[in-house]
Amino acid sequence: MKHSKTFPAWLLIAALGHHLPLQAEQLALDVAMTKPFLIAGEKQLAHMRVGLTGFAMPSKEERPPVNVAIVLDKSGSMSGQKIEHAKKAAMQAIDYLGNDDIVSVIAYSHTVSVIVPATKVSDRASIKQKVGQLTAGGNTALFAGVSKGAAEIRKFIDKDRVNRVILLSDGQANSGPSSPKALGDLGASLNKEGISVTTWGLGEGYNEDLMVQLAQRSDGNHTFIESPEQLAGIFKAEFGDILSVVAQEVSVEIRCAPGIRPVKMINRDAEISGQKVFSQFNQIYSNQEKYILLEVEVPATKADTSKKIADVSVSYANMMTETTDKLSSTLSVKFTESKEVVQKSTNERAMTDLVLQQATAYNKQATQLRDQGRIAEAQKLLSDNQTYLETNSNTLNSKALWFYAQEQKADLDSLEDDAKYQLRRKEMRSIQFKNENQQTSY
C-alpha cells in the first residue's frame, strides 16, 4: 500500500462511522386475542394473533450478505419478448447486489444449464454477459432447475447469509417430477436448509398450484406476472425483500394453558401436538410484519375472571448481531357476561387480519369448487364472501378488507368462462398466497 501514512486516520474514521448505529435491535413480538373479552359460561372458539415485525435496517451497508440463485425458464415458450425482458431484468438485478453477495444463474429447458456458477458479485460485467447470451427453446424441467439452483446455493450456504432461489417460469413443468406435491415437498426440504424459493409465474401458461406450493412450503414469495414488462419492477421488489432480511430461522412455539385446546392454525402450516403448537418463518423482513392466527377452544368460564390462554416463545437468528435471540409473551383473556363489552373491546387490527384470513380460506374453497365444475356453489360462496368482507370493512373500518371484497367481485365475473377463469385463477392463487404470507412488498 502506497497510502501507509494516511492509513491510521482513515481507519479511525471508518471505525467510528461503523460503530455509531450499533445497538441491539430486536424483532417486535405482538401477541393479542381478536377478542380480549369472551362471553362467560360457554365453551367457545377464540383466535389469537402472533405478530413479528422486523426492525429497521440500521444502514444499507450493514445488511446481511445474500446468496441468490436466479433460475430462469428458457423453454421454447419463453422465446421472444419474455426471455429478453427476463434477461434484462436479471442483469439489472445484478446491480442491486454488493461485492460480498453471491449470485448464480441457472437456466432450464428440458435440461439444466448453470449459466453462472455461484460466485461473488465482483465481476458484474461477465455475469451480465453470460446472462445476455441466453436463448430459449425446449421443455420445462422445473424440478431439476430448482434442484440445481439449490445446489449452487449450497456451495456457499451460510446461516449468516440470506439464501434464496428465484424461479421464473411461464410453462407447465413437463420434464421430471412435475406435481405440485413433489415441488411442494422440495420446497419444504429447502426450507429446512434455510433456502426460500420465490416463484414467479409469467403469463397464462404456468401451473399456479405448483408455483404456490413451492413458494409456500419454502416461505418464499410468489406472484403472477401478467406481462414481461413488469419483470424489472418485480425483480426490484424481490431484491428489496431479500436485501432487507433482519431475522432468519424464526420459530414460534405456542404452549396452550391447561384446558385450552389448540384447534388449527388458520393461515400457515403448523405442528400441533397436545397443547403445543409449532410454526416457523424462514425470515422476517425489515419493517414488515408477519403473523399467524391460531384458533383455540376455550372452556366455559365464570364471568369476571381471567384465564391464561398460552405462553408464546419465539427464537430467531438476528442477522445484525449474528446471535440467536429469544422473545416470549403470555396471553390471557377475560370473561364477561356483556356482549357489548365483548364487541367493544374487539382488537380491530387482529380482527381485520382474522377476517382477511377467513375470507382467503373461503376464496380457496371457491377455487376448489370451480375446479370441480361446481360453478353455482362457487358463485354463491364468492358472493357471500364479498358481503362478508364488505360488512366487516365497514365495522372494522378496513380498506384492505374492502379491496379484497372487490377482488371477490372480479373473481365472480370470471367463473362462467373457462378461459377467463384459468387466467383469473392465477391472480386468485397469487392473492391468496400474499394474504396468507403477508407478502406486502409486491
Add this chain to the structure above:
Amino acid sequence: MSPRLATILALIVLVPLGLLGWLGGKLAKEEQARIQDSLQNLMHQRLADLDQTALKVTGDIEREILGMAQLTKGMPTGENLQERLRQMARENRFLRQIFVRSPDQTFLHPPEETDRMTDQEKAFFERTKSVWESGVQFYTPSNDASQSAGQHGWHAWFWGERINFLIWLQLPDGHLLGTELDTAALLAELIGQLPSEGTPDANIRLVDASGGILYKWGDSEPAQPTLPEAETMLSPPLQMWKLQYFAKSVPTGSVALPFHILASLLAVGIALVGLAIYFYLENTRELRVASHRVSFVNQVSHELKTPLTNIRMYADLLEGQLPEDLPGAHKHLKVITDESRRLSRLIQNVLTFGRSQRQELQLHKTSRTPDVIVLAVLENFRPALETRDFEIHLDLQAGEPMEFDADILEQILGNLISNVEKYGVKGKYVGIATKQTGGSLEIHVTDKGPGIPPAHREEVFRPFHRLSSDLSEGVSGTGIGLPIARDLSRLHGGDLTILDAKEGTTFLLTLK
C-alpha cells in the same frame, strides 16, 4: 473378342475383386463390431461412474442419518424424547419423519394416541400403513440380541404413486430407530450432484421404475422415442431407478465399407482391369502375328505352285525328247520329277490346310474308277519306294466307276503312302487293299513299321503334332499330312482311322 476370352478376362478381374471385397467387408464388419463394443463399454463405464455418484449421495445421506441416530443414545423417554425427535426431523432436509419402534411393535414415537399426534404424524402413519401391515422385520432376527444390534439398511415402498424410503437402525436395546426420507430432497440432492452439461453427443437420463424421466442432461435429444444405447440399474438402495444413455449417432445396422477399404478395392480393381487389357492386347497381337504367318505361308505356297508346275511339265517334255542312250540323264531327270512331285504334294497340303482353317474346302465329285486313281498315285511313289527296297503288295477290288472327288482321294492316299515312306522304313512293306461296298469305298494302307500305340492313335490326327522323338527322329515332316487326310475324308462323308494290328500300322480310309 471371343466369348471365352471375355469370360476369362472378366473372371481375372471379378474373382480377386470379389474375394477382396468380401474380405474387406468382413474386416469392416468386425471393425464395426469392435467399435460398437468399445462404445458400449465406454457408455457403460460412463453410467457406472454416474452410479458411483448416486451411491455416494445415498451413502452420505445414510451416514448423516445414522450419525444423527447416535445422538438419540441416552435420550430421555416420553414427552422430551418426542420433542427432540421432532426437532431433529424439522432440521434435517432429508427427513420427513423419525420413528422409534419397540420390540413389541408399538411405537414410542410418533405417539400412537391420536390426540398427541401432529397432523404430519397422522399422515406418516397413513403413508406407512402398508409397511407395518406387511409385517416387515427389517433386521435379521437372532437369538443373541447383540447380534442384530447395529444392523441397518434401507426399505423402499410405493405410496402415492411415488417411491418412498426408510432408513432403519437396530438399537442395542432391541428398539428400531427409523427415518422416513424425503424423496424430493433425495432426488434434488442427486440432481445437484449429477452433471448438467459436458456430454456433447449424448443424452443421459435418470428414469424411475415406470420409465418416467426424473432428470436428464446432455445436448442431443433423440429425434424420436428410441431405446437407449446403454442402460444400467442404479446400485441399491436406488435399484428401482435406471440410468439410460442415448447417443446422438451410433452406427447401427448397415455396414458401410470404410474409405480405406473402398480405396484399396478400387486400386486393385484398376490394376486387374489394366492386366486384363494387357492380356487381351497381347493375345490379339499374337493372333494377328499367327494369321499373318499363315497367310504368308499360304501366299508363298501359292507362288511356288506355278513355277513347280512348269518344272514338272518341262521335265516330262524333256523325258520324251531325251535320247534313249543317255541312261544317266534319264536317271537325273527322274529325280527332278520325283522331287518336284513331292514338293507339289507338300504345297497342296499347305494350301488345303489353309483352306480347311478358313473352312473353304469344297467337294468336286466326278465319276471315276478308284483303282485307277490308286495305281496312278502308287506309280508316283514307286521309284522312291523301290529305291528303298519296299515290298509293295496290292489287293485292288474297286474297279467299278463311282462318284467321288479324285483330287481328294489322290491327296489322302499321297499323304498315307508318304507317311509309310517316312515312318515304315523299318518294315520295308506297303500294302494297299481297296474294296467297294454299296456306294462306299474302303482302302486299307498297311505298313510293318514300329506301329502307333493305341493311346496315341488320336494324337497323330492333331495338326503340328508329332509322336515321340525316337520315332520321328531324322524324319522331316510338316505335321499336317494326317490331319488333312482325316479332314478331307470326313469332308467326303467318310473317315480315316487306325485299325488294331499285330504289327505295323493299318489306316482305314472310307469315302462315301
